[in-house]
Amino acid sequence: MQVLPVQDSKTVKEFLNVARTIYKNDSNWICPLDNDVEAVFDKEKNPFFKHGTCIRWILKDKDGVTIGRVAAFVNEKKAHQYEQPTGGLGFFECINDQSAAFKLFDAAKKWLQEQGMSAMDGPINFGENDSFWGLLVEGFTPPSYGMNYNPPYYKDLFNNYGFIKAYEQITNHLEVRKPFPERFTKIANWVAGKPGYTFEHFSKKKAEKYVNDLMEIYNDAWKDFENFVPIKKETLLESFKKMEMIMDEKLIWFAYINGEPASFVVIIPDANQMIKDFNGKLGLVEKLKFVYRRWKGVNRMRAIVMGTKSAFQKHGLESALFIKLKEYVLPMEQYDELELSWVGDFNDKMLSIHQATGATFGKRHLTLRIIF
Numbered sequence: 001m002q003v004l005p006v007q008d009s010k011t012v013k014e015f016l017n018v019a020r021t022i023y024k025n026d027s028n029w030i031c032p033l034d035n036d037v038e039a040v041f042d043k044e045k046n047p048f049f050k051h052g053t054c055i056r057w058i059l060k061d062k063d064g065v066t067i068g069r070v071a072a073f074v075n076e077k078k079a080h081q082y083e084q085p086t087g088g089l090g091f092f093e094c095i096n097d098q099s100a101a102f103k104l105f106d107a108a109k110k111w112l113q114e115q116g117m118s119a120m121d122g123p124i125n126f127g128e129n130d131s132f133w134g135l136l137v138e139g140f141t142p143p144s145y146g147m148n149y150n151p152p153y154y155k156d157l158f159n160n161y162g163f164i165k166a167y168e169q170i171t172n173h174l175e176v177r178k179p180f181p182e183r184f185t186k187i188a189n190w191v192a193g194k195p196g197y198t199f200e201h202f203s204k205k206k207a208e209k210y211v212n213d214l215m216e217i218y219n220d221a222w223k224d225f226e227n228f229v230p231i232k233k234e235t236l237l238e239s240f241k242k243m244e245m246i247m248d249e250k251l252i253w254f255a256y257i258n259g260e261p262a263s264f265v266v267i268i269p270d271a272n273q274m275i276k277d278f279n280g281k282l283g284l285v286e287k288l289k290f291v292y293r294r295w296k297g298v299n300r301m302r303a304i305v306m307g308t309k310s311a312f313q314k315h316g317l318e319s320a321l322f323i324k325l326k327e328y329v330l331p332m333e334q335y336d337e338l339e340l341s342w343v344g345d346f347n348d349k350m351l352s353i354h355q356a357t358g359a360t361f362g363k364r365h366l367t368l369r370i371i372f
Helices: 011-020 034-038 048-051 096-113 154-161 181-194 204-221 233-243 284-296 316-330 347-355
Strands: 001-006 052-060 066-075 088-095 120-124 135-137 164-173 197-201 251-259 261-268 302-306 337-344 360-370
Touching: 001 096, 001 360, 011 034, 011 052, 011 066, 011 088, 048 052, 048 233, 052 096, 052 261, 066 096, 088 096, 088 154, 096 120, 096 154, 135 154, 154 360, 164 347, 181 197, 181 316, 181 347, 197 316, 204 233, 204 251, 204 261, 251 316, 261 316, 302 316, 316 347, 337 347, 337 360
Parallel strands: 088 120, 302 337
Antiparallel strands: 001 052, 052 066, 066 088, 120 360, 135 360, 164 337, 164 360, 197 251, 251 261, 261 302
């Protein structure tokens, strides 16, 4: 077997195509768009290159057939916040062969050691953790847009190499037409009517304002979590730019207390329902199909991220945001499901909010770590 760096159009094509080969008989898999994958490795499109670096490889067998792939990266903003300098491994795909998987893991480990790293987390993304993050170990159903999906045997490949769980990522599902629990509704309505409490949905015309508000809330809400790195405006602007094609302004809500940004939730229609038969391609035909399906609508939404400033985390703002959302969604008679993805097992407050809504378990991903 031979590990080869991805360095030209031929190896880029092989890197993308090996996933299509591995999942060709898996009806649950939805191929991520090639453009989305390649954007991660594009220095012009991925702002993480300003404070990091990455590399990727493909693996060929003795007959020259591509049987696997992997990427490794160092995010200098996070790498040195752990007990040991920690890099990342991601975009792993491999046939069910332990020696093949180990070849790929070894390549990533060797490169990361050369960059001064003493450990690696994986499978993760060279970017924000709202996409291409985690190993799926429970809930092997069609993924929503941006969520990792993989064969069950990947867990053994990682475990046998020596990876151990760093944390779990929990995804819960909410039936849109099912009433919220009585206590949840009572609190939400009470909060929504309090003097000085106002609620607004996102507007593209005032995108700059809402991006600034989101950044202010997010960086305050997450500041006490271990290894937190403040999110930058340019990263948020890039994220909203990516979402623009599928965004519904009235699925993104903000709460204010006496005019101060206090809480938010970002929800998008599930684009995977629009691209499920594209096989990763986005040519003219696929674009026309996408436009039609976007107009026709899909029946699943995905909550990408929520946050509430620490000073307001016991004010019930999240409940009120869900009520505002439902006031818009229910009359449409379009959406059946809201996927709340994902929440780390370390985030008790957010898991409690999921439970309070009446959401049920959907999927479990793992972020794994190996110390060299």
